[in-house]
Amino acid sequence: MKNGMKKTAAVVMAAMLIGTGAVVPAAEDMGIFSQTAIVAEAASVGKVTGLKSKTLSNSEIQLNWSKVKGASGYTVYMRKNGKYNKLGDCKGTSYTVKKLPNATRENFKVRAYKTVKGKKVYGEYSANWNTATNPQACKGLKVSSVGTDSVKLSWTKIGCTNYRIYQNIKGEWKEIGKTTGTSYTVKKLAPATKYQFKIRACKQDDKKTNNNHYGKYSGVVTATTKKSDKITQADIDAMKAELTAYSREKAEYIKKHYTEFWKYGTDFNTLEEFFELKEGSVTPETASYDAVYTVPYTQSSLSDTIEVYKSELDYLYNKYGNTYYVVYIQDCPSGNNVNPNPCWAVYFLY
Incomplete structure (x- = not known):
């Protein structure tokens, strides 16, 4: 009778944990008393919070999160084709995802686990975290045409959300515009004047945020506007x-x-x-x-x-x-x- 009550209690606790997202090893792998102990341990595995990231390059993203008390380690997941797939385990609260395509958005989740009797018992998944890798450096920037008050720039297409255009104004580089295309016309310039420009690509985490990731700057191009026939x-x-x-x-x-x-x-x-x-x-x-x-x-x-x-x-x-x-x-x-x-x-x- 007593064993029946313990078994019933274990089953009830297991059902409760499954409802919270905790993973419980199968009953056939161990006796009911061991399973009861694991269920009790699983109940104390906290949910990962504070998941953030730092984009290291155009192929690497470093994930960071808050420590979960009593956790033996953490498992990192990345979404692909609508499903979160395991990337790997780590003991600390940081994990670097490598060999990613440049200028791509990625979604991650992390969950903590405890190791009990050689088995991993998981807590709940963290909230989803969306971020992106940096674009490549822009290449092929050139001056396509020059007018008396304008300069048209063009460059080679790469993967990104948009391109940012910069002008050297009194020794300081300032962003003067952006475009999703591969050309941009700088207007309202003075005639017969020398100007310098450069660009870089930008990738946004998603369409609703302004969390931007930038590629390296292109080389600098110089253009001199034409002399004006208009006498001022x-x-x-x-x-x-x-x-x-x-x-x-x-x-x-x-x-x-x-x-x-x-x-x-x-x-x-x-x-x-x-x-x-x-x-x-x-x-x-x-x-x-x-x-x-x-x-x-x-x-x-x-x-x-x-x-x-x-x-x-x-x-x-x-x-x-x-x-x-x-x-x-x-x-x-x-x-x-x-x-x-x-x-x-x-x-x-x-």
Whole structure:
């Protein structure tokens, strides 16, 4: 009667443990009293918690978890074809999975076990952990085309979720965009300017998270945007400043006689003050000028255009020794007979 009660108790405990996920050795492998002892031990095997990972490379993932009190070891599982298959056992709380394909998502579970009478008695599985290996390093990055304000990059396709594009901005690499394709156009760049770019591939753990794994950076490519045919106000301002400075150096007469000139109702004490007054008040509408010199311009001939105007200044100072202010620049005025347009007009004022 007593043996019958013990057997019944053992069966009941075994049924309870099976309901919790614990694995109990078959009854035919041992006597009922040994099975009862194993069932009791199995009841104390805790569930693995805190399962996390660290992606070591494009083929290795290191799993880590919290220690289970009293556990003899742990068994690691990876899902394949919808089923969790055993990878191996370990004594500690870390396990490195090797020889994985690059840029692939993997799912893992771990459970603890106790060894009783030479048999493994398992606790519950841990929660599923999803992670991924790193992609390969990107290869084949090149500059496909260059515009005045854009650079198109392209590269070789590899396995990944997306590609991240980086630009060297003031000595620091900054991410400027991403794409799932194998090309990307960087826009809003300055003309005639050198830029550096590189890329790397990214693999996400799953579509709902932002836990990213990156491959190594590609090599760096350099591109110089084309010169623009469009003349900006900044171009005009720079040209005016350069020619104004040049004309000041040529104005020998004014350097000697500026204190004798009409002061526009305002006192000035230095030659610099005199020039500033002139530059702030004299225009073609308020002063006399002998001629309007016009030269067609394009970005490619900007420096040549400035040299042409400098030669005109030299001519003017040789012709009019008492000229004291000579430069005023604007777009060619309406009605001015200039062919072809567009052009800059430079007025030599007196």
